[in-house]
Amino acid sequence: MAHLNIATGAPTTDLERVLQESFASCRRHYDKRLTLERVLIHVIEDDAARAILKECMPAGKVAELHGNMRTVVADQLAEGAKAYHWPSGWGARLAQCVPIWTAKLDDLLERRILPSEHLKQALLEAAGRAINMAKPVDLGVFLFAVVHDRIGIAASALEEHGLDRYRLVCRIAHGAATDGAERDDALAPVSDEARLVIFNDDYMRMAFVVEVLESVLAMPPDQAQACMMQIHQEGQADCGVFPLAIARAKVDDVLALARDRCEPLRAGLASA
Structure with missing residues (x-):
């Protein structure tokens, strides 16, 4: 060879x-x-x-x-x-x-x-x-x-x-066998709302990110495409502000879809 x-x-x-x-x-x-x-x-x-x-x-x-x-x-x-x-x-x-x-x-x-x-x-x-x-x-x-x-x-x-x-x-x-979640537990006692953040990585398919934004976060197609490009170019993007309990549930939904599709997407919460 x-x-x-x-x-x-x-x-x-x-x-x-x-x-x-x-x-x-x-x-x-x-x-x-x-x-x-x-x-x-x-x-x-x-x-x-x-x-x-x-x-x-x-x-x-x-x-x-x-x-x-x-x-x-x-x-x-x-x-x-x-x-x-x-x-x-x-x-x-x-x-x-x-x-x-x-x-x-x-x-x-x-x-x-x-x-x-x-x-x-x-x-x-x-x-x-x-x-x-x-x-x-x-x-x-x-x-x-x-x-x-x-x-x-x-x-x-x-x-x-x-x-x-x-x-x-x-x-x-x-570099670590995690579930892709990046939660901030300090949000629990001090925050009523949280920002849902999706992070970029080199392995994830752009089409899958758009699908997540549309199906889980109910973004219109043009907004989902723009948000995906922001994630790709800037390394992360805010994908909505929700009541804390709803934000946590949506992170779980995002990661459940990622696991089902075997896509290494990372998502987390940050202070609103």
């Missing part, structure tokens, strides 16, 4: 290393397809990525997931072997007895190891998010894309092993 420069939308050294390890694993097993599941094995073996997953999954489940992915990849290899027909006669004996020459023949005939459709989708989604954030793609952005968009067997296996999708995207987006 050719070296890839670190630039906007390109892989950082950690993701590049994981992809190269996955590519090398394909070569060792004479596998012509690099799947998302094989890549996930090597993602889990990365110390930083494994630490993030452990924060968002029940104890022991990351190791169990790793074993499950190895089984999935072994099954994929077995299915591929069934579809492959060895040449007859001396060709078969040479191919089976001298595997190094099989690899050399692959090179001479320019047989390629190609990414699976799900891996291409995950890399494309991750690159798109990285371009929007003006940063390269790291393992966090890659995991975010797989989990947020529920891509392939890999995403299904993560959920089946107890992954909290919302907790993971918040952990990657905000």
